Amino acid sequence: MIQNIKYQCPSCNGCQYRFSVFNITAKNPHGANCIFCKAQMMVSYKAFAS
């Protein structure tokens, strides 16, 4: 579920993002991009640890 995935920006460490179909790649299957610096968001696997 997309709603349960947490993303973190590798550039500014922000956690706010939006989805864009234009940014979908193999590493970014949901097309999530940082709203601040437009960097490709990385899935934060720490969110699954707890």
Ligand SMILES: [Zn+2]
């Ligand atoms: Zn960012």
